[in-house]
Amino acid sequence: xxxxxxxxxxxxxxxxxxxxxxxxxxxxxxxxxxxxxxxxxxxxxxxxxxxxxxxxxxxxxxxxxxxxxxxxxxxxxxxxxxxxxxxxxxxxxxxxx
Amino acid sequence: xxxxxxxxxxxxxxxxxxxxxxxxxxxxxxxxxxxxxxxxxxxxxxxxxxxxxxxxxxxxxxxxxxxxxxxxxxxxxxxxxxxxxxxxxxxxxxxxxxxxxxxxxxxxxxxxxxxxxxxxxxxxxxxxxxxxxxxxxxxxxxxxxxxxxxxxxxxxxxxxxxxxxxxxxxxxxxxxxxxxxxxxxxxxxxxxxxxxxxxxxxxxxxxxxxxxxxxxxxxxxxxxxxxxxxxxxxxxxxxxxxxxxxxxxxxxxxxxxxxxxxxxxxxxxxxxxxxxxxxxxxxxxxxxxxxxxxxxxxxxxxxxxxxxxxxxxxxxxxxxxxxxxxxxxxxxxxxxxxxxxxxxxxxxxxxxxxxxxxxxxxxxxxxxxxxxxxxxxxxxxxxxxxxxxxxxxxxxxxxxxxxxxxxxxxxxxxxxxxxxxxxxxxxxxxxxxxxxxxxxxxxxxxxxxxxxxxxxxxxxxxxxxxxxxxxxxxxxxxxxxxxxxxxxxxxxxxxxxxxxxxxxxxxx
Numbered sequence: 001x002x003x004x005x006x007x008x009x010x011x012x013x014x015x016x017x018x019x020x021x022x023x024x025x026x027x028x029x030x031x032x033x034x035x036x037x038x039x040x041x042x043x044x045x046x047x048x049x050x051x052x053x054x055x056x057x058x059x060x061x062x063x064x065x066x067x068x069x070x071x072x073x074x075x076x077x078x079x080x081x082x083x084x085x086x087x088x089x090x091x092x093x094x095x096x097x
Numbered sequence: 098x099x100x101x102x103x104x105x106x107x108x109x110x111x112x113x114x115x116x117x118x119x120x121x122x123x124x125x126x127x128x129x130x131x132x133x134x135x136x137x138x139x140x141x142x143x144x145x146x147x148x149x150x151x152x153x154x155x156x157x158x159x160x161x162x163x164x165x166x167x168x169x170x171x172x173x174x175x176x177x178x179x180x181x182x183x184x185x186x187x188x189x190x191x192x193x194x195x196x197x198x199x200x201x202x203x204x205x206x207x208x209x210x211x212x213x214x215x216x217x218x219x220x221x222x223x224x225x226x227x228x229x230x231x232x233x234x235x236x237x238x239x240x241x242x243x244x245x246x247x248x249x250x251x252x253x254x255x256x257x258x259x260x261x262x263x264x265x266x267x268x269x270x271x272x273x274x275x276x277x278x279x280x281x282x283x284x285x286x287x288x289x290x291x292x293x294x295x296x297x298x299x300x301x302x303x304x305x306x307x308x309x310x311x312x313x314x315x316x317x318x319x320x321x322x323x324x325x326x327x328x329x330x331x332x333x334x335x336x337x338x339x340x341x342x343x344x345x346x347x348x349x350x351x352x353x354x355x356x357x358x359x360x361x362x363x364x365x366x367x368x369x370x371x372x373x374x375x376x377x378x379x380x381x382x383x384x385x386x387x388x389x390x391x392x393x394x395x396x397x398x399x400x401x402x403x404x405x406x407x408x409x410x411x412x413x414x415x416x417x418x419x420x421x422x423x424x425x426x427x428x429x430x431x432x433x434x435x436x437x438x439x440x441x442x443x444x445x446x447x448x449x450x451x452x453x454x455x456x457x458x459x460x461x462x463x464x465x466x467x468x469x470x471x472x473x474x475x476x477x478x479x480x481x482x483x484x485x486x487x488x489x490x491x492x493x494x495x496x497x498x499x500x501x502x503x504x505x506x507x508x509x510x511x512x513x514x515x516x517x518x519x520x521x522x523x524x525x526x527x528x529x530x531x532x533x534x535x536x537x538x539x540x541x542x543x544x545x546x547x548x549x550x551x552x553x554x555x556x557x558x559x560x561x562x563x564x565x566x567x568x569x570x571x572x573x574x575x576x577x578x579x580x581x582x583x584x585x586x587x588x589x590x591x592x593x594x595x596x597x598x599x600x601x602x603x604x605x
Binding site: 028029031032033035036039043044047051 | 263266267329330332333334391394395397398399
C-alpha cells in the first residue's frame with residue numbers, strides 16, 4: 001500500500017542512509033571538529049604560550065637594564081658579598097655534615 | 098657523459114646564477130630568464146648525476162672528500178647513495194617548477210630578491226641530501242632556513258610575519274638542540290686530535306657511544322628531524338606557514354624541506370645510534386600512527402584549501418616515520434617512496450591550489466564550486482593529484498603507503514604489535530579518501546559562481562609545470578621497481594647498521 005508504514009520503510013531503504021548520516025557522519029564530524037579545536041587551542045596554544053612567556057619574561061628582565069651605572073655597581077657588590085659569605089661558609093664547613 | 102666533481106658542481110651552479118641575477122636586477126625579463134635557466138641547468142646536471150650513479154651498489158658514490166677545518170677533523174665530504182640519489186633530482190625539479198611558475202606573473206614585488214632566495218634555498222636543499230659530514234649537514238640544514246624565512250616573510254599572505262617567525266623559531270629550536278648533539282658526538286668520536294664528524298668514520302667508531310649517550314643524542318637529533326618533518330605534536334607551525342607562504346614557497350616547503358627530516362633519520366640517526374633507535378622506537382611508532390589518524394581527521398574539517406593540504410602532509414609524513422622505524426626493508430623502501438611521492442603529489446596539489454587562488458583570490462572551500470565546468474584541463478590534472486594523494490593503485494601514493502603498511506604488519510617490536518598499529522594506520526588511508534574527495538567535490542563540482550565564469554583554464558606555463566609531476570606520479574605508481582632497485586641496496590645497509598645485534602641496550 002502506498003501509504004502504509006511498511007512502504008515508507010521500504011522506499012527509504014530501511015532508513016540506513018539516514019542512520020549513517022545521523023549517527024556516524026555527524027558524530028565523526030563533531031569529533032574531528034573537536035580535534036581541530038584541540039590542535040589550535042591546546043597544542044598550538046602551548047607553543048604560543050611558550051613564545052608569550054619568553055616575550056613577557058624578557059620584558060620583565062629588561063627592567064634590570066636601567067643604564068644607571070650605580071645600580072650595576074651595587075649589584076656587583078651584592079653579588080660579591082653573596083659569594084664571600086658562601087665561600088666563607090664552605091670554608092667553615094657548614095655545608096658538610 | 099661523465100662529469101667530475103658533479104656534486105660540487107650541483108652546489109655551485111645555483112650560486113653562479115646569483116651574479117647575473119644581481120647584474121640584471123632592474124630588468125624583470127632578464128631576471129626571470131636567469132633564474133629559469135639556472136634552475137634548468139641544475140635540473141639537467143642532477144639528471145646527469147643520476148645517470149652516473151651505479152644502480153645496485155649500497156655504498157656512497159661520486160664521493161668528494163677534502164679537509165675543510167683539519168684541526169677540528171671537519172671535512173667537506175659529499176656523496177650520494179640510493180637513498181639520496183633520487184631526492185636530489187626531485188629537489189631540482191621542484192625548484193625549477195617553482196621558479197618557472199613564479200616567473201609567470203605570480204610574483205610582482207622584488208622579483209630579483211625572490212629568485213635569489215630560491216637559488217640559495219636550492220644550495221641548502223641539495224647540500225642537505227649530499228652532505229656526509231655532520232658539520233656540513235648542519236650548515237646546509239640551516240642554510241635552508243634563511244631563504245624560506247624571507248620567502249614566507251616578504252612574499253607571504255596577511256599573517257606572514259607571525260607565520261614565518263613561528264616557522265623559524267620551531268625549526269631553529271630543533272636544529273640548535275641537534276647542534277649540541279653534534280658537538281657531543283664530536284667529543285665522543287675519538288681522543289684529542291683524532292675526533293671527526295664524517296659519517297663513514299663515525300660509523301667505524303660508533304662502538305664508543307654508550308647507551309646513556311645514545312639515548313640523549315638520539316633524542317636531540319630526533320627532535321630536530323621531528324620538528325622539520327613534522328611529527329605530532331610539533332606540527333602546528335606547518336599549517337600556518339603553508340597558508341601564508343606564496344605558492345612556490347609552499348611547493349618547496351612541502352615537497353622538499355619536510356623530507357630533510359625523514360632523510361636525517363635514515364642517514365644519521367638510525368645508523369649512528371642503533372641503541373638510541375631501539376629505545377625511542379616505540380614512542381616514534383605510536384606518534385607516527387597518531388599523526389596519520391590525527392592529521393587525516395583534522396584535514397576533514399578544514400575550511401581553507403591550503404590548510405587541508407598542510408594537515409594531509411602531517412598524515413603522509415606519519416607514513417614516512419612509521420615506515421622508517423619498523424626497521425624492515427618493506428617499511429623503509431615504502432618510506433623513501435612515500436617521500437618521493439609526497440614531493441611530486443603534494444607539490445602538485447599546492448601548485449594547483451595556488452593556480453586556482455591566483456584566479457579566484459579565494460581559498461575557502463565554501464567560496465568555491467563548479468570550477469570543473471569552466472576548467473577541464475585544470476580539473477583533470479588536479480583530479481590526478483587528488484587521487485594520487487589518496488593512494489589510488491597505479492599512482493605513486495599507493496606504492497609507498499602499501500609497502501609501509503606491509504612492513505608495519507610484519508613488525509613485532511612494539512607494544513600491541515604490528516597487527517594493531519598496521520590496521521590503525523590503514524584507517525588513515527580511508528580518511529584520506531574522505532577529506533580529499535569531499536574537498537574535490539565541493540571545489541570542482543556543483544553550480545559555478547557568476548564571478549568565476551570568465552576565468553581562464555591553465556596557461557601553457559602552468560601545463561609545463563604540471564606535466565612532469567603527473568608523468569612521475571604515474572611512472573612511480575606503475576613501475577616502482579625502477580626506483581626500488583636504486584633505493585633498496587643502500588637502505589638494507591642502513592637497516593643492517595641500525596639493527597646490528599652487537600648493539601644492545603645496556604644502561605650503566
